[in-house]
Amino acid sequence: MNIEVKEVSWAEQEQALSQIRREVFIEEQHVPEELEWDGLDPDCRHVLAVDQDSGVPIGTGRLVADGQLGRMAVAKDYRRQGIGHKILQLLLDIARRDGHTQVYLHAQLTAVEFYQLAKFVASGDTFMDAGIPHINMSRVL
Numbered sequence: 001m002n003i004e005v006k007e008v009s010w011a012e013q014e015q016a017l018s019q020i021r022r023e024v025f026i027e028e029q030h031v032p033e034e035l036e037w038d039g040l041d042p043d044c045r046h047v048l049a050v051d052q053d054s055g056v057p058i059g060t061g062r063l064v065a066d067g068q069l070g071r072m073a074v075a076k077d078y079r080r081q082g083i084g085h086k087i088l089q090l091l092l093d094i095a096r097r098d099g100h101t102q103v104y105l106h107a108q109l110t111a112v113e114f115y116q117l118a119k120f121v122a123s124g125d126t127f128m129d130a131g132i133p134h135i136n137m138s139r140v141l
Contacts (some may be wrong), residue, residue, distance in 0.1 A: 046063075059087050106132060106137075
């Protein structure tokens with residue numbers, strides 16, 4: 001499998017980035033559209049994973065200006081192949097490049113172990129976001 005993970009702009013890749021998030025968050029996880037599209041995307045750094053063999057966008061993530069990582073998603077057929085890890089690593093590289101000394105995220109409970117493997121630490125109580133249990137996690141860069 002030939003996967004490319006790269007930084008892209010929202011202006012140039014809105015359709016591809018939106019397609020993945022619609023598939024994973026809105027259709028699969030039933031996140032309400034008004035919560036998914038929060039208006040922050042034009043000002044965020046975005047990462048896009050593409051299956052080079054088919055040209056299909058398969059993964060995404062973003063970095064908000066305040067150091068929050070989020071909207072990480074990988075298409076169902078491509079999970080458990082290290083793509084999420086590559087997306088996360090590129091987002092961390094971008095955060096370092098932009099001068100962040102720490103990043104944080106709201107992890108779905110099912111993804112806590114994934115983030116712990118990347119040296120994120122959970123804190124606080126679990127909370128509900130879009131009907132899905134989450135916990136705060138952070139990492140010093």
